[in-house]
């Protein structure tokens with residue numbers, strides 16, 4: 001399977017509309033790969049809190065339009081990163097107008113097949129943590145070759161979320177992020193830890209550049225189920241393309257069956 005992680009430079013000088021057009025073209029350029037992954041809140045910037053309300057959009061808003069078309073033009077599965085979602089009334093438990101940090105996944109036909117509202121909001125009672133609502137549902141998506149579990153940025157610090165995704169069948173974690181440079185060592189360490197402890201692939205796509213005064217880590221990373229780094233980006237905007245073998249998840253779980261030795265919190269055995 002071939003995946004491309006688009007590590008987008010998100011800075012304050014480019015308008016959201018211009019970035020949206022630019023990113024759609026970058027997705028279209030990836031025709032031929034199986035899966036394209038974008039970062040967290042690449043329209044506004046993950047730390048541009050003032051923009052969340054102004055740029056928030058419904059699930060059928062302008063980013064959906066652009067990403068649905070880009071996915072079908074390229075004929076790829078597209079994890080379109082996340083948007084500041086303004087909930088329509090009656091969507092699950094959401095109050096009308098509530099904001100969420102919501103990831104979108106498209107099929108090669110451009111159909112929105114899954115959305116995931118970030119569960120762990122970042123900010124310690126400030127920023128995202130007060131502006132956005134918390135998601136409640138784990139989300140997996142069945143691709144032809146692997147079952148993908150979705151997570152967003154700060155979620156990476158919460159191993160129980162990933163274990164829950166494994167119990168739901170996940171073999172590959174796709175995480176979009178806007179991770180700050182200041183804590184880059186945590187990013188790499190935690191991505192490898194989530195891969196090793198769950199014997200799963202981790203595809204983690206962050207942003208480059210500086211927005212709202214916060215330099216971004218870049219260094220998007222792909223880790224295999226044994227914890228080996230298959231590919232890692234540098235600090236700037238970059239397309240990180242990697243080939244990986246989804247069958248290695250089952251093989252690793254078979255050869256080193258640590259997941260079968262779980263004693264706590266086990267509902268269903270991992271695949």
Ligand SMILES: O=C(O)CCC(=O)C(=O)O
Nearest residue numbers: 046122153154178179183
């Ligand atoms: O956990 C971290 O260090 C970064 C998290 C973050 O920036 C986010 O979730 O937006």
